[in-house]
Amino acid sequence: MVEVLFELPMNLLGLGISAFIGRFAYSGYTTVASPNLLRLTFAFVSIATGFALIAGGLFAGGYSQAMTTAGLATQAIGYFFIAFSHSLKSFDFSPSRSFLFLPLAVTGFVIPGNSIEHLVRSISFILLVYVSIETMASYMQNRRTSTLMIGSGLGMLAVGELMSWYNFIYPGSFYVAALSIKVAGFGLMFVPFSKFGLASGLGRMNSQIGSGL
Amino acid sequence: MAAGYRTHVSIIADILYTAKQYSYEGYESGATVTHLIRKANVPHQRLSSIVPTLTQSGLLYEDSAKYRISEKGIEFLKAYSEFKGFAETFGLRV
Numbered sequence: 600m601v602e603v604l605f606e607l608p609m610n611l612l613g614l615g616i617s618a619f620i621g622r623f624a625y626s627g628y629t630t631v632a633s634p635n636l637l638r639l640t641f642a643f644v645s646i647a648t649g650f651a652l653i654a655g656g657l658f659a660g661g662y663s664q665a666m667t668t669a670g671l672a673t674q675a676i677g678y679f680f681i682a683f684s685h686s687l688k689s690f691d692f693s694p695s696r697s698f699l700f701l702p703l704a705v706t707g708f709v710i711p712g713n714s715i716e717h718l719v720r721s722i723s724f725i726l727l728v729y730v731s732i733e734t735m736a737s738y739m740q741n742r743r744t745s746t747l748m749i750g751s752g753l754g755m756l757a758v759g760e761l762m763s764w765y766n767f768i769y770p771g772s773f774y775v776a777a778l779s780i781k782v783a784g785f786g787l788m789f790v791p792f793s794k795f796g797l798a799s800g801l802g803r804m805n806s807q808i809g810s811g812l
Numbered sequence: 813m814a815a816g817y818r819t820h821v822s823i824i825a826d827i828l829y830t831a832k833q834y835s836y837e838g839y840e841s842g843a844t845v846t847h848l849i850r851k852a853n854v855p856h857q858r859l860s861s862i863v864p865t866l867t868q869s870g871l872l873y874e875d876s877a878k879y880r881i882s883e884k885g886i887e888f889l890k891a892y893s894e895f896k897g898f899a900e901t902f903g904l905r906v
Binding site for chain 2 (some may be wrong): 636685733738741743793
């Protein structure tokens, strides 16, 4: 019961933040018709859906584990969309970016095959590490504080995912810390975004602008 | 897409910025095709495919073979600037 009282509001907070960012990204896509904004929309809607499934799993009784796994898989899909956007941006195989493939190189040693949830958590961790590194690389280029915060937030998500994976193997070890770090990572990502969302009134929804582009 | 290339939306924004510059900054007659090619750095062939789309969408309007930005185009540029910042916080391009 204590776990539910802690985990439910944390998941709802993550759901709210992700849905907010996804809503803004969607308004951007409808306005300027950018494929990257569409991918960000899919990403954060997937992450928000994942949080919703995980929160719903707390009350699902016998289906709790299945819903939790489905929620984690949905979040992994969201992380994939973000990683895909970064891979399209940096797909030039320049030597300075070669190290970004390191997370993919360790895939063979990290991804287990004995459990779907292990598989999902490991893939999420790898994708988050990749996206975090890519975002930090972008920060090294543009030196924007907001990019640093997003990269740090994604890094915290990766750490939280790793700790929750460890907690999955050894239950009770890092349960509270993992979820707290994960939500704190989303909170850190929300901070630079909040000036856009609040300034434009939850995003601009003018479907006339940008249509037909 | 390699890091050095502009996205399609960025090219559209560059065209609109150029049209805006020639619409208001002492050039009230509008931007010619040559202005758009040189200032927006877009080849003629590509420009020929984009400008009609922008005109049909109401972002530009043509007046005696010159192009001026519309109010809708100005709104698009404001939105582009805002969402460009949003995408760049994620290390992406709009």
